[in-house]
Amino acid sequence: MTPRTNLTSSTQTFLQALTNPPKTNPLKTLLATFTTSPPPKCHEHGLPHLAPFLGRTFTGQDGLVTYFNLLSTHLDIHNMTFDPEDDWVVDERCMAVCLRGRATFSWKSTRQAWDEMFVYRIKLAEELSGDLAGRGMLKVCEYFVWADTGAAYLARLGRLGELLRDQGEGGKEGIYLGYDGKTQKEQREKGDGPSQDVLGGGLNVYGSCG
Numbered sequence: 001m002t003p004r005t006n007l008t009s010s011t012q013t014f015l016q017a018l019t020n021p022p023k024t025n026p027l028k029t030l031l032a033t034f035t036t037s038p039p040p041k042c043h044e045h046g047l048p049h050l051a052p053f054l055g056r057t058f059t060g061q062d063g064l065v066t067y068f069n070l071l072s073t074h075l076d077i078h079n080m081t082f083d084p085e086d087d088w089v090v091d092e093r094c095m096a097v098c099l100r101g102r103a104t105f106s107w108k109s110t111r112q113a114w115d116e117m118f119v120y121r122i123k124l125a126e127e128l129s130g131d132l133a134g135r136g137m138l139k140v141c142e143y144f145v146w147a148d149t150g151a152a153y154l155a156r157l158g159r160l161g162e163l164l165r166d167q168g169e170g171g172k173e174g175i176y177l178g179y180d181g182k183t184q185k186e187q188r189e190k191g192d193g194p195s196q197d198v199l200g201g202g203l204n205v206y207g208s209c210g
Contacts, residue, residue: 001092002124002138008085010124010138011097019080027068031061035139037129042067042142046149051156054149074156076113078104096123096142106176107155114155115174118147 014033022029034040039060044067048055052074058067071077080103089098098121106113123142127134154160160175 002095004090004092006138007090007092007095007097007124008088010140011088011099011122012085014122014140014143015082027065030068031064033140034061034064034143035125035127035141036061037127038125038141040064040141040143042144044145044147046147046152050149050153054152074108076106076108078106094123095125096121098122104176105152105155107152110155110158111178112155112158112160113176114148114151114160116148116151118145120145 010033014030017026017030017033021027040063042058042064043056044054046054053067053070058064080101082099082101087100090096098119100117100119102115102117104113104115121142121144122140123144124138125141127137127139129135151160154163161177163175164177
């Protein structure tokens with residue numbers, strides 16, 4: 001069995017490339033955390049009718065490029081954080097790690113955004129191809145995502161505001177209509193007053209991968 005520390009270390013390398021990409025060649029850096037052989041797989045669960053990146057299995061390095069470019073086209077992602085390693089579920093026999101994350105997502109075309117909690121299942125494998133220096137390195141071979149597909153769908157249609165109307169004042173928290181890079185909490189702390197026209201600020205993960 002692969003030791004837990006090896007699995008978590010490779011997972012951290014992937015998460016670092018995902019959330020703090022370099023300014024030059026960010027997508028190349030992210031893809032380098034995946035295997036080439038065995039061919040990597042990526043699947044974000046949900047009905048494919050809801051969003052173009054849902055319900056499809058993207059296979060191989062080319063498939064990963066397609067997936068991350070779709071995210072870059074449609075979404076901005078801010079303030080992405082993950083639970084500490086002690087809270088991760090690590091299966092040393094299957095070489096898999098399950099973990100929970102949080103972020104603020106916005107649909108670019110409608111500028112509607114929402115706070116979300118999501119789950120990753122990351123399976124790792126030794127790289128079987130490439131040069132001698134990279135061969136045998138532990139990398140991501142399967143990347144499965146469970147997220148809030150309903151919110152993504154409503155934001156895509158520009159209908160998140162309907163939830164605000166249905167829920168009244170209590171429905172504002174976690175839903176943003178027309179973002180300016182600030183969460184509601186940040187606006188309150190800066191004395192800007194309440195507003196729905198905000199998004200969690202700062203981190204545009206996939207937008208920098210295109």
